[in-house]
Amino acid sequence: MYPSRFRYEAPRSLEEAIELLRLGGGEAKVLAGGQSLVPMLKLRFASPEMVVDINNIAGLDYHRVDPDGTIRIGALCRHADLENSAILHAHQPTMAAAAPVIADPIVRNRGTLVGSLCHADPQGDWASVMIALGGSIIAQGPNGRRSIPVADFVKGPFQNVLAFDELAIEAVVPAPKGVVNGGYLKLERRVGDFATVGVAIALESSSGVIIRAGIGLTGVGGTTINAIEAAKALIGGPLTAESIANAGDLAAQGAQPRTDHRGSATYKRHIVRTFVVRILDGVVESMERAA
Template sequence: MIPGTFDYFAPSTVDEAVTLLSDRGPDARVLAGGQSLIPMMKLRLAEPPVLVDLNRVEGLGGIEERDGHLRIGAMTRHAALETSDLIGARYPLIADAAAVIADPLVRNRGTTGGSLAHADPAGDLGSVMTALGAEIVVTGPSGERTLSIDDLLLGPFATTLEEGEIMTEVRVPLPGAGSAGAYEKLERKVGDFATAAVAVQLSRENGSCSSIGIALTAVGPTTIRAGAAEDHLRGGALDEAALRAASELAAEAAEPAADLRGSEEYKRDMVRVLTLRALRRAIARAGG
């Protein structure tokens, strides 16, 4: 349970971090909250020769609204999302998910950027940011670039981040009037990975659904956007029949694998149930 030997660097600026990662190439791994990497290193499942610790890098934290979006620094802890008054009041979907990420120890150390970069199919924030239509800002040897969350997540533990790049912030569109979200998660016990979970973000205008995001956690090789369910609701009335039909479509979008948490059939049915619950909660929060 002791990691192998490695060189350790703790840069204080983004440029320093990028230079270190570029110079050391594939040997270097980024250390953010360490809640995934360190346990793997202790088990010798990961033995990176070089660690670049981002915890002392200035400017990678914080939660604020500016320039037409919510900015979440990549090193913002899950606990900060859970306890933020701004998040709780304006972005209940994020607050819901942050409160059920693992346990208090993980929430106090784990980071927003680290979770997204790890790209665990059972990670809560991938589906949350997908439903919200978030953008990811990364900095690397070629400078800064912005990409959508859909373009970031490739598959299980795989992203489009290039060598030498680090995530610096997450940008979420500001919610308009009549907007709200909800996250529904099924887990065997508190702190466990999700058996299934669903993130919903929607906006109501004149009694109709003007925008909608629905994304699924832990029922496929990566976060799944339930596009057919979104299309069914977008532009129409959010009545019970429409919600139930969308929930069925979300279940059809799931790609679950049978494991100790349940069969494929069980997980697919849980997606249906959780989608309906999340839609109802989001509508209630939006003033419906």
């Protein structure tokens, strides 16, 4: 690969990294897993003056669950760490379902969840998952830290709301208030292909009644779709064949797919509906098993 010339920096602390980003004045790009940035450099779609490689900053490769149930994922936590995570399997079924279908095994070894969110690709899986979960991003800049809900974090295709001197250091999934359920289904033409359609559903229930629901859709819009209407319709009652079908229809309506070489808009809407129903049917089964 022959990218344009750029200055390469490998800071050893967050402060140093943020100072470099400040010096870069908007012409610097952060390198974490590099699974999106490096192909863009190769194709010269991105020609930053500086690449700030954060891989030498210690203490960012964690993912953990706090005593209250909050899940925290550091900026250098790789997809593969999440795929193999006992924490997710025990605490977070939507993330546990998504982790093994992110890209392909080679990308998963290097790529990061936080980097994927920052990249803001409408075909990225994690953004849908985090939107369904009501997750947020912790950004650190020269003036300290702030928390940004993932639903507000993505401004448009490949655009996030970070200031040029801000670094996303952590993704946070808030502590659940009920029993956690959910799943992620992805239609891809081949392992490693971008999603034709991805559906993330995260539910919290109490005595079989849904008290929180989130549905995120991958690949069916200019940005990740937050299917609010579909999610809202599930809240306040149990999952029934009727409510499931209704949620599927609402999610399909909420999708804004375009016909392309991955399929027609009609087909993609149909897959959204089918996957919503399949995930929720699966949830019903697992709730019945648990009961």
